[in-house]
Amino acid sequence: MLLAKDITKKIDGREILKGVSLSLEGGEIISVIGPSGSGKTTLLRAISLIDSPNSGFLAIGENNYRFPIQQTENLKLPYPNLTVVFQQLFIWPHLTIRENISLPLRGKIDTKYFDEVVGLFQMDPFLDRYPNEVSIGQRQRAAFARALLLKPKYLLLDEVTSALDIEQSYLILSHLKRIAEKGVGIIFVSHVLHFASKISDKVIFLDEGKIVEEGTSDILTNPKTERLKKFISISQQVI
Amino acid sequence: MLGTVIDIIIRYREGLLSGLLVTLGLCAIVWLSGMIFGVLFGVFAHRQKESTGFILKILSFLLASIPILVLLFWLHYPLQEILGVVILPFITAAFALSLVNIVGVAQIIRDILNDFPEQYAIAGKVCGLSEKEIFSKIKFPIIFRQVIPQFLTLQVSMLQLTLFASLISVQEIFRVAQHINSIIYKPVEIYTALALFFIAICLPLNILAYWLKSKYTRNFSEK
Numbered sequence: 001m002l003l004a005k006d007i008t009k010k011i012d013g014r015e016i017l018k019g020v021s022l023s024l025e026g027g028e029i030i031s032v033i034g035p036s037g038s039g040k041t042t043l044l045r046a047i048s049l050i051d052s053p054n055s056g057f058l059a060i061g062e063n064n065y066r067f068p069i070q071q072t073e074n075l076k077l078p079y080p081n082l083t084v085v086f087q088q089l090f091i092w093p094h095l096t097i098r099e100n101i102s103l104p105l106r107g108k109i110d111t112k113y114f115d116e117v118v119g120l121f122q123m124d125p126f127l128d129r130y131p132n133e134v135s136i137g138q139r140q141r142a143a144f145a146r147a148l149l150l151k152p153k154y155l156l157l158d159e160v161t162s163a164l165d166i167e168q169s170y171l172i173l174s175h176l177k178r179i180a181e182k183g184v185g186i187i188f189v190s191h192v193l194h195f196a197s198k199i200s201d202k203v204i205f206l207d208e209g210k211i212v213e214e215g216t217s218d219i220l221t222n223p224k225t226e227r228l229k230k231f232i233s234i235s236q237q238v239i
Numbered sequence: 240m241l242g243t244v245i246d247i248i249i250r251y252r253e254g255l256l257s258g259l260l261v262t263l264g265l266c267a268i269v270w271l272s273g274m275i276f277g278v279l280f281g282v283f284a285h286r287q288k289e290s291t292g293f294i295l296k297i298l299s300f301l302l303a304s305i306p307i308l309v310l311l312f313w314l315h316y317p318l319q320e321i322l323g324v325v326i327l328p329f330i331t332a333a334f335a336l337s338l339v340n341i342v343g344v345a346q347i348i349r350d351i352l353n354d355f356p357e358q359y360a361i362a363g364k365v366c367g368l369s370e371k372e373i374f375s376k377i378k379f380p381i382i383f384r385q386v387i388p389q390f391l392t393l394q395v396s397m398l399q400l401t402l403f404a405s406l407i408s409v410q411e412i413f414r415v416a417q418h419i420n421s422i423i424y425k426p427v428e429i430y431t432a433l434a435l436f437f438i439a440i441c442l443p444l445n446i447l448a449y450w451l452k453s454k455y456t457r458n459f460s461e462k
Contacts, residue, residue, distance in 0.1 A: 050361055080367030090362035094380050103376060104366035150366060 001025055002047070002082070002154050002185055007056035007067075009039075009046045016042045017053070018209040024185040026153060029176060031196035031217075032189045034206035035231060040189045041087070043206065044158050047187075048084045049077060061153060080104065080150035085143045087159040091131040097138075098127045101146045117145050120175060137168040144172065154185045161192060173199055193220055193235050205231070243428045244435070251419050258415030259436060261329070265401045265411060268333045270394055273340035280341055281348025295349060298342050308403050311335050315407040332404035340397050347389045351382055391448035395441050412436060 002024040009017040016039045024030055032040050045051040047058060049065070058065040060078040069075065091100050101117075102109060118124060121141035126134045131142070140160060147155055157176075161169035173195050180186055190196055196203055197217040205213045205228045213219055213228045223229045248255060283291040302310070315331045359381065363373040405414035416433045420426055 048365065050365065077364075079365050082365075083367075084365045086358065086362065088358060090356075090358045092359055092362070092377055092381070094384060104363075104368060106372075146366065 001059065001061070002187075003057075003059040004047050005057040007043070007046055007053045007058070009042050009051065009053050011042070016209050017046060019056070020206070020209070020211055022047075022187075022204060022211075022214075024154065024187060026183045026185050027180050028201045029180050029186045029188060029199055030202045030204060031200040032187060032204045032206055033191065033193060033196050033231075036191075038206045039209040040206055041158055042209075044084065044156050044187065044189055048082060048156050050084070078154075080152055082154040082156065083147045083150055083152045084156045084158065085147050085160050087162055091139050091142055091146075093131050096128050096130055097123065097134065097142045100131070100142055101149055104146065104150055113151075114149060117148050120178075121145050137164055140164060140168070140172065144175070148179065152184060154187070155179065157186065157188045159189055159191070161190065161195065169195065191235075193232065196220065207231070240428060240431070243425065244432050247419070247423075247425065247428050248432050248435075251415075254415050254419065255412065255432070255436075258410060258412035261409065262398075262401050262411040262413075265329065265333055265336065265404060265409070266398050269336045269340045269397050269401070272337040273344040273394070273397070276337075277341040277344025278348055280345035282352065284345055284349040285352035292349065295342065295345055299346055302339055302342050307335070307339060307400055308406065310339075311403055311407050328404070328407045328409045331407060332401070332409045336397060336400055336404070339400070340393070343393050343397075344390065347386060347393065351385045355382060388448050388452035391444055391451065395444045395448070398441060398444075399437070 004023070005021045006019045007017055007021070008015060008019055020039075020043055022030065032043060034040050042051070046053040049058075052069055053067045055067050057067070060082050063076055063078050065075075091097070092103070095103065102114075118127065121144060123138070123141055123145060126138050131139055134142075143160070161172060164172065169192070176186060176188065176199055188196070188200070197220045200217050203215065203217050203219055204211055205219070205223075205225075207227055213223060213225045219228065220232060223232055280291070280295060284295040285292070305313075311332060314335050315326075315328060319326055319331075355378065359377055360373050363377050368376070401411060402413045404411050405417065408414070412433065416429050420429045423429075
């Protein structure tokens with residue numbers, strides 16, 4: 001289980017996260033939605049320990065972290081049990097796609113699983129090309145594959161469909177369900193409400209660094225708070 | 240003319256060879272100091288932006304404002320007179336050119352390190368790679384590919400700058416060529432021979448820099 005309690009995060013003296021709590025079970029998909037600047041990416045970076053929270057408590061599997069961390073020496077990091085796929089992907093530019101997805105495995109490649117993941121994301125045609133020689137959709141699939149090959153227990157996704165068209169987004173998101181079915185807990189940050197309602201077990205609406213509303217995907221059709229109603233209304237008008 | 244050029248090279252081979260050896264010796268010192276101290280200076284300037292980085296900035300501005308010839312003359316005449324010491328012209332030239340090279344290399348290293356997208360390292364971290372693995376398999380190869388063409392181009396320029404050492408009486412190849420010319424007065428042939436020496440050394444280096452640039456600095460920008 002991944003448990004975050006009262007997480008706060010300040011950046012340049014400004015409080016971006018104001019006591020956010022959430023819990024994620026294996027096999028569960030949580031969508032975090034909210035307007036730009038609401039703290040979605042900061043939340044993801046905080047609970048993945050990329051940017052340590054200023055206060056709060058985090059439990060990732062058997063590892064517990066209380067913030068602020070007093071002693072960073074010998075701190076057991078949760079990677080790759082927990083891993084992140086970023087909005088900008090960060091596929092290493094000097095390595096081919098094959099090398100990109102193999103490097104974190106340190107030569108211990110489970111060939112069957114490797115082929116399964118490569119097949120799942122239809123990566124065979126561009127496996128030996130460099131990142132700048134493939135499309136953004138192909139890089140996106142490579143970033144997913146790199147994360148999945150590590151067999152994480154928790155997968156955090158930051159706006160991973162933002163640069164994709166509807167068809168490619170659908171392809172990626174349809175895989176998320178299958179990944180979750182294998183017991184992987186997924187937190188999915190997105191501004192696309194349609195996808196959030198389709199795939200999520202739980203939806204969290206974040207605004208100004210606080211959870212304003214949370215629940216099943218029903219909250220997207222029957223929001224209780226005025227703020228979420230307004231957000232959904234604006235999103236529908238834009239679409 | 241080619242026959243005369245070859246004839247001059249053969250006839251004055253000993254003098255030209257000794258001049259070439261001085262040039263290459265000077266070059267080796269300049270290149271090595273740039274490679275060692277320039278890289279270290281650049282890394283420290285990147286890590287300690289407030290202190291070492293500031294010193295590098297000041298030195299870069301100063302050296303960019305002083306022509307190399309003025310620097311050489313100043314180090315050779317006024318400075319030695321002020322200090323009351325006599326230093327061999329070769330050492331003065333090696334010091335001045337090394338200083339220029341160290342600062343040049345440090346600037347290349349610092350700029351590339353400053354511009355390195357840290358997210359590539361974060362991507363490695365969340366994949367469970369250790370700090371050592373991130374450095375050796377991600378950071379270093381990317382940085383190396385970006386540094387090497389600029390580095391080689393600078394080293395070719397440094398080789399060419401060694402010509403200025405002749406003006407403070409260093410017996411390098413240009414000074415030897417001048418000396419031969421003062422005896423036989425055949426400037427076209429002598430300086431053609433000199434050009435051939437430099438082409439023989441600089442051309443392979445320039446080709447190597449170009450090849451490395453085209454091989455390694457692929458357009459990393461994403462389509």
